[in-house]
Amino acid sequence: MTQKIGFLGAGRMASAMISRLLEKGYQVRVWNRSADKVAPLAAKGAIACVTPADAATGVDVVISFMADDTAAETVWLGNSGAVSTMEPGTVAIECSTLSHGFVLELSAKINANGCPYIDAPVTAIPAQVAAGETMFLIGADNAVLDRVRPIMDAVANRIIHFGPIGSGTVYKLMNNLLGAVHIAAAAELVAVAQKAGLDGKLVAEAFTNGAVASRVGVMTIPGMISGNHKEGVHFTTALRAKDAGYAMWLADELGLDLPVGRSATEMFDRAIEAGLGDLGQSAVLETIRGK
Template structure:
């Protein structure tokens, strides 16, 4: 498929999806969008997207349909539900699920999708809102290499680190690994900030030194400065991080693997949710450390 003839349908226009679909349009691909909340589609028309009335209508005019929605039931609904993607899909169409959902559910969905003559990849992403806006996401791909080759030009618009991880479901499994490390890095970052503050060390100095050494992480470089400024706005929300960690822990339970650190981060973030910070960025974990340690990290009101 050539760029000028590859019509892209994009379902899910949240913080990530809006930026990803806009990048595809700006790269020259015809983009049709659908989103459960209509106002998000109105935003997309401003930058040039066409709007479909349903996933079925979107699929009927698309060579490739990308889903970027919240959770496993959401993917099932937009793909298999009434007026879903499969109702409008042509044989040979490619479905790319870039959501973060259960690896096991992905494999089962792919079986049903392929029975309809639709090819499928699972391709979850990492890199947050910044990566989505700048087109620098890491994309973890599961599925057949031939299908990946067909959509690689689209992936190269949205990301910079594109890795074929194995068969269907492998992308979601690697994303689960990513979320384990993100959660534990997040906890290490907020604990280090709390420790430094209690010990009377300048926080910006601590970050400057540690980001350049073995302790460096994405959370330390990108989220720690926000914490110091009192900025809890979401690049990636507590709600979605909790969803991802739930998927990890369910899959770990399925294979009988204990994940002690991941479970602790999940419980601490549940405490953040209990204080009504579900839609804050994951750096809001600092608020629980502040309460546990009786320490205030940011002086901002």
């Protein structure tokens, strides 16, 4: 029998995953704080729900895709939270990028209600998720992971099991901090190149085909060169700043000083202070230009 799924969140990544699950024949109950984002999914066959608890009613698995710790705590444990209606044995899959300490706290509270927890952040952009090319970064018990593997296989082309709960988040946070470092360094490259009068198209071409190119850098440099930080946004400046901040918290937990990561995090924090949080990550360039 096909497992029934409750889904918390309908943002860009979540909507892509829900659409993929619907295409694969899963029944999906969906809640989102802004109900208008659920309507297109309901048109594809999803069941629109009015609360997280409603979405978690009568399902085998509950998946969450939230922006941060606060939002995740609310949808799982708050008033009308999912845990209130999850039957013992229902698997909680948390795909959000959360702080490491909070993942350990949240998983313990959900486990205490008889529901196994899977730490399952992802690395992908919405188009990859929709195409079934998600990479899951897993922290979980092997037996629990095996129970939901068909669902994950429906949306993923790779599942990397790092170890127990929290280990998937460790890798995801450092992965996203590395992304912040790449973007910050690319912004410095573009700022210098533009100030020196280099042709933007040639700069982008040279970077894309050079040895130091990174995927995230290639994705963000066009916006830096054009100055258009609003179109084709896959990930906002605010979300990158949040993830980098969580990564630095993790470093503090481990007693490590990360000077390069700290510098990139500070650049993104300055972008937030400048009111650029809702723009694409290329907007971090404006902190160098002083705009």
